[in-house]
Amino acid sequence: MRSPVLPLTWHLTRSSGRRGLQSHLLAAGAAAVGAFVMLVIIAATLGAGTRADHTTWRTPDAVPAKQATAVQALATTYVRHEPVTVVSLAQLSGRKQTPAPPGLSSFPKQGEVYVSPALAELLHKLPANQLAGRFPKVKSYGTIGTAGLASPDELVAVVGRTPTDPAVSKAAGDTSSWFDMAQMERAEISGFGGDTASMFTAGDQGIAVLGVVLLAMPVVVLSAAAGRLGAARREQRLAALRLAGATPRQIIAMTALEAVALGAAGALTGALTYVASLPALAQVPFGVGTWYVDTLWVGSPWLATVVAAVTALITVSAVSMLRQVATSPLGVAQQANPRRTRMIRLAFFAAALAVIFMFSGGGLQAEQAVALLLLFYGAFWLFGPWVVDRLGRLVSRFAKRPATLLAGRRLSDDPRGAWRTVSGLVLAGFAAGFFAVSLLGADTSQYRGQVAVTTGHAFEARHTAAEARTLLHRAGVTATVTTGPTDAYDNLLGGGSGVIAHVEGGQEQLDTAVTALTPLGAGRFPYGQDYAGGSDKATFDRLDAVTIGTLALSFLVAATSAGLTAAANVLDRRRVYGLLRLAGTPLKVLDRARVRETVIPLVVLAGGTTAMGAYGSYQLNKAAGATINTSGAIELVVCVVVGALAMFAAISGSRPLLRKVTADPAQTAD
């Protein structure tokens, strides 16, 4: 006999009325948000990897001299604070022809200069004495194709040279100061098969993974909230259908079928929204700049996995809720026993922290670091409900007003539920608080306004200084030029020999000075503060962007979760709310209790961890003699304020529902 489950589910879903439809739409909407957020963050992670792969050709892949066919030198110069990667290539005579680097149709000949489209635009925009003068003069520039670029905004140049050109000489590979690390390298090569990504993209994927880790849990919570949304309605259906003779298996099958349909519809909508918004997402800058659209395409397997995972989460949540109802309908409705948490959670958390402290001394493998991160996450996940429980008890103990008392009792009654709503923000808040205000790394502010030119030997410095004065004067730059003492390691020369120009004026003057002094560098570009802080900036700027972005997305997901949970709670508790209203309890008391139930743990826990992160970062900065990142701190505050308002708005969004379920409680003729 044909199973009645499918037609019955379809019929009941269609006839569930306006409230049922609202509930379906909300659940599907939550699934859409969850799938969209996960796909975006996975796209950023995979895309960051692809971008890094597109830069590996720039770092010379050294081979033994006998096998070498060319010389490659990587150099970095800065214009308007942005890095310009310069790859100099020279074919060795009498050797096999070296293959073309990615993005070029052939190996560049001497005197040929290829530039990325963004650099071509900048060369056109800026006066030649600020940028173009750093490169060999050519009639026209070739263009580097997308295969050789990580981002449409990247500034990259490939310059064809002779093997004797200073730019590819051994001096060009002399990484005498630690500023040069990963910004300068030279080697003999036979191709471009290296696997060392550019400094500006190498860490992006790891940092994006941080975003995935921080966002995974809020998305799981959101999906669970979506699955729970129809619980009250399903409970009624369960009772009615059980009376009509349906078996528990049929009931569960119907619930699962409905949840699968809603979850899949929502998740697919989220996936389609992701696909449709790829061009817009590609315009969001991260790291080296905006994205090529195809690097953000996650591929069909990932798309299907995310849709399936979100659908599965919603289905499991819906069925598990139904199972609770089926096991003990009264238990769920009245919650016979408070879901108290035990001290063992605190003990486990302390033990986990001790383990993390013991093993995080440094020199960790990536797998070990991930294991410690997961341990921290797990420990925090266990610890959170315990804190909420204690917070609830504390609030109810000292509550003077009914709304606060109700909120406190609700918190200690179901601390896991309250924790779920705010957990994502608590963890994201800590990371954002820490990294947003962090300016760890070398403080390079003492190099402001300076341009350094290295010389091979100390005795050349005096002569170079004289030449520098002449060149700067000709370029119209006012500067004081000094020779750097070779025994001083805290200046821009880092103990090397050379000259330092103290330039008066702004960034334009500095860029002009770098361009003017380029001929003196013997193959090395003159450099300044941006070069000195390049490595740290590449890391901390991205951490800042990811943590703030993650916090913003966490707020979006958490606000959606909080809104859904609030709506589900109103529906689940509509009888008691209705009767309290009927007995004269003001609506605002019930409403305030609902809002405080989320706002109290949000402010205390998420606010607390964000502040803790920021304070920890401040102390670390202080110890390192650095000030905090003011703009990062402002971003953090704006993000927290806007996010908190969004959460508040999401919870308040169910106020009309509360008003509706508690209004006219006696619309019967009896």
Add this chain to the structure above:
Amino acid sequence: MSTVLAGYGLVKKYGSTTALAGVDVEVRGRDSLAIMGPSGSGKSTLLHTLAGIIRPDGGQVLLRGERLDNLGENRLSALRRKRFGFVFQFGQLLPELPAEENVALPLMLEGMARRQAVVRARRWFAPLGLDGLEQRRPGQLSGGQAQRVAIARALAVEPDVVFADEPTGALDQRTSTEVIQLLTSATRDTGAALVMVTHDADVAAHCDRVLQVRDGRISNYSQFTVA
């Protein structure tokens, strides 16, 4: 005893259905009135109209001579909170609050300090046979105990009238008798009137008077002499 609550010429319609078709009721202090009738007869509508929950389409409701059918929603809500007590069939207690805080809640809503409200709430536990159950939550109470907590909550504000809608509908016969005896006696002891809707003639028999409602009209009126 003077009339505490009265309804005159009460009319209420839901679309084409007439739930109340000109009902007159008077309730005096310490009076207990049971409203009976078949399903759809209008008995719950009558109780809700007298309690100011439903606004009648016609007629007047007077509480100690003051009209309440023309009051605004906020004033009606405050009046229900301060001068009426309610006992329903089930599900009226907040599951996360201990019994004593459920009883103290209406007092706190009236602005009484929490400590004082809880002390006052506790006074009701012994007379209603709830001694020792102050810290229990509704889910940890039996049906009869939960109804007694609800009675305590209804009486805690020292109301003029207690409204009970099928207060024993979810209880077994023995517990039902215990609860109704407590409800009627405790209400009378506080000087409040009791208006109760019930299907159960045995429960109604504990009241001073019984109104039979049919098709929105009073079809019968009986008066018992309570022993």
